[in-house]
Amino acid sequence: MNTPHAGDAAPSRVVLITGAASGLGWALSQQCLAQGDQVVLVDRDAALLAERAPLVGARGLCLTADITVEADRVAVQDRVQQHYGRLDVLVHNAGITHRSPASRTDPAVMRRVMEVNYLAPVAFTAELLPLLTTSRGALVVIGSMAGWMPVPGRAGYGAAKSALTQYFEVLRLELARDGVHVLLVYPSFLDTPIERNALGADGRPAAHPRSTAGRTRSPDWQAARILQALAARRPTLAGELLPAIGATLWRLWPALYRRLIVRQFADDLN
Numbered sequence: 001m002n003t004p005h006a007g008d009a010a011p012s013r014v015v016l017i018t019g020a021a022s023g024l025g026w027a028l029s030q031q032c033l034a035q036g037d038q039v040v041l042v043d044r045d046a047a048l049l050a051e052r053a054p055l056v057g058a059r060g061l062c063l064t065a066d067i068t069v070e071a072d073r074v075a076v077q078d079r080v081q082q083h084y085g086r087l088d089v090l091v092h093n094a095g096i097t098h099r100s101p102a103s104r105t106d107p108a109v110m111r112r113v114m115e116v117n118y119l120a121p122v123a124f125t126a127e128l129l130p131l132l133t134t135s136r137g138a139l140v141v142i143g144s145m146a147g148w149m150p151v152p153g154r155a156g157y158g159a160a161k162s163a164l165t166q167y168f169e170v171l172r173l174e175l176a177r178d179g180v181h182v183l184l185v186y187p188s189f190l191d192t193p194i195e196r197n198a199l200g201a202d203g204r205p206a207a208h209p210r211s212t213a214g215r216t217r218s219p220d221w222q223a224a225r226i227l228q229a230l231a232a233r234r235p236t237l238a239g240e241l242l243p244a245i246g247a248t249l250w251r252l253w254p255a256l257y258r259r260l261i262v263r264q265f266a267d268d269l270n
Contacts, residue, residue: 012059014084016040016076018067018124019094021048024142024190027223028091033059035227038084042067042076043094067094067120077127087131089230091140092121092164100201102155109203110156117160122167129180136179140230141168143186145243149250149257152265172235183230188239189216 015032019025020041029052032039039060043049046064053062061083065072080087096116098109125139132139146154147161165184172182200206217240229237238244249257 013037013088014040014080014086015089015091016042016080016087016128017091017093018042018121021045021052021062024187024219024222025091025093026052027219028093028226029056029060031220031223031227033057037089040076040080040084067124068115070123073120073124073127077131080128081131086135087128088135088137089140090125090128090132090137091142092124093140093142094120095142096197096199097154097157098199098201099153099206100199101153105156105201106203109199109201110159112199112203113156114160114163117157118163118167121164125171132180133175133178138181138183138230138233139168139171139175140183140185140226141165143184145186145188145239145247148186148247150261152262181230181233183226183234183237185226185229185237186239187217187222188243190219190222191216 013032015037017025017028017032017039020029020039021043022045025041025043029039029041033056037059039056041049041052041056041060041062042065043062044064044066049062049064053060056062061079063076063079065076067073094116096113098105098113100109121141131137141164143165144157144161146158147163147165149158151158168182168184172184175182198206225237246257246261249260
């Protein structure tokens with residue numbers, strides 16, 4: 001890398017986004033590029049990444065990787081170090097969900113959901129933390145309202161997102177003195193491939209459509225809110241009003257919450 005001279009313009013941020021080829025990850029990638037960032041798009045879908053590459057152009061780097069595989073994560077880290085020599089923002093967006101009653105779900109499905117949503121982000125953070133500490137950068141962690149409150153048919157997903165929240169809340173405290181910012185995001189219901197690709201009880205695609213509460217928003221809408229919250233250095237970004245009311249009910253009137261959620265998500269129990 002060239003050493004900047006006094007009076008040079010500040011270098012643009014380098015933003016790494018996992019699960020970047022579709023859904024919320026792609027929306028974030030586009031909006032980061034539009035505001036002048038350099039973006040590293042990481043996704044396991046090589047074909048879709050190849051389609052995105054011409055749209056990304058010279059300001060982006062498209063890397064095919066499965067973040068649950070250590071060798072893939074190390075290869076991404078090495079490429080970022082060689083290409084940019086820095087990292088300013090790491091966005092943990094890659095995820096997987098399931099729609100199946102816990103009592104009838106293959107434990108392998110639960111392990112896969114935990115591996116993608118919790119274990120991989122934790123490992124990737126540890127590997128990239130030296131770069132983020134040097135830049136006094138930021139971590140953006142995409143959690144879920146399902147990590148706050150029980151949702152039928154999402155036991156593994158909710159458990160993984162709850163663990164993710166607890167880990168990064170503790171890490172936030174530990175990184176404060178290093179100047180590394182942590183933004184925890186709790187989206188409501190989004191129109192993204194994560195739900196269309198949900199696993200069923202046996203690990204094959206879920207056969208029934210998802211249940212929702214409140215409106216379903218676009219990835220672009222959520223991405224804009226995330227970048228605004230990041231610019232303001234907010235610690236958290238919650239979902240919309242109805243899920244927030246649900247979370248409040250769960251804390252204050254759990255019996256009422258249970259009755260309502262079982263009624264709303266009846267299809268997921270069957």
